[in-house]
Amino acid sequence: MFTHVWVNPDRLEKGRVVRNVDGMVLTVEVSPYSVPKYVVGRHDKTRGRFVIEFKYIDDEKAAPKPRTIGDVEIREGLYSRKILSISVPIDGPDHESISVINLHTQITKALQERTRGVKDPASPHGPDVLNQELAEEILDDATLTELIAEPAAG
C-alpha cells in the first residue's frame, strides 16, 4: 500500500546558498534534478520498516550500497548522491503503531549525522546537502502524518 504526497515547489524555501562578495552575488541552488516532485510512503511489513521514497524528474539509479546511520537506511543516487529513499525501523506490525514524532526524530538524527563535517555545501563530493535541506523541509509533521495514514480503500 502506497501513499503519495505531492511536493508544492512554491512552498520550498531551502536549498540555496548565497554569497555576497564585493558587489557580486553568487547563488548556488539545488539542481532541478534534485528537487523532489512527490514523496511516497510505504509500510514494509515483512522487514518491519517504513520506507519514504522521493521521486524526481529523472530516474537515476541508486548507488549499490545504501548509507546506514544507526538503524536508518538511506539510498542515494549513484552519480548525484541525492536522497532516493529513507527506510526507518518501526516497532509494531501495523500502521497504527507508527508514531509521527518517533519517525521524525529518527529521520532528523540520521540526516544530521549524514552531513556532519561537510564544510562546503556546494562541493560535488560527499552527500548533496542542498537536496537534503529540501528533504528535511518536505518531511515535516504534516507530510509524515499523511504518508503514514492508511490509504483509503477502493
Add this chain to the structure above:
Amino acid sequence: MRRFAANPLVAWLRRAATATAALALVAVPYFKFADSLDTKAYPYLGWLAARKTGAILAILLTQAICQLLAWILSWFERHDLGRIHEALDQIAARHFPNADLSQYRVRATLFKKRRAWLLGCWLGAVDRSGENYRRLRSIFSVNDNIESENTGVAGLCYWTEMTVCLEVKPVDDEPTPAQTGDYKSKTHLTDEEYDCLLLKSCFFLATCIKVNGKKWGVLVLDTNDPNAAPSSKTMEKRRRGELEHATGLLATLLR
C-alpha cells in the same frame, strides 16, 4: 566546423569512417612494400599481403558505406539542431520576460561536454538562442577531479553539479584594467577566454543537463541587462520552475 550528434549512431559512424580512413593510410604503404618484408614470423600479415586487392577494396567499401550512412543520418541531425534552437529561443524568452531587448541581449546557450585524448575535457557550445552570436566558438575547460581546471560560469556549474546564479557589476564599454581583472576573477575566466567573449554579461544562470543521471553538459542563460536579475522571492521561485521546464524540454531532445 561544428560537430554535433544528438544521435550517438552518427558519432559512431563518423568514428568508424575516420578509423577506416586511417587504416587505408597505413594499409596502402604496407601493401606497397609487403613483398620485400619478411613475414615468416607473422603468418597473418603474409596471408593479408597475398590478398592486397581484396583488403584494400574491403577498407574502401567500409569507408564509403560509413560515410553514406553518416550523411543520411546527418539529415536527422540538422532536424534535431533545429528543434534544439527553437527550444533555446523559448527558454531564453521565458527566463527573461521583462528584459529590455531594444538595448540589451539575452541568450540561452547549450554546452556539451567533449573529450579528446591528451587534450582533456571542455564544454563546447552546441547551439544558442537568437539570430546574433551564431559563431558559437565559446569553450570552457572542465575537469571532474580538479576544481581550478573548470573555467567560466559554465565550468563552475559543471564542477558543483548545482544550479549557479551569478550577478556581477556591468562592465563599461571601455573598462579599466582593474575592472577587467575584477570581472575575469568573478566569472572564473582566463585572459584568453575573456578576450574571446562577445558579450560581457552581468547576470548568469547555469544548470547541468543530465542524461541517465550523468552530466551531459551545461545550459547557460545570460544577459547584459542589469535589471534582469530576479528581484523578489516570487521571481526566484518562478525561476526554479522555469529551469525545471527547460531541463525537461532539452532532455526530450537529447539522447
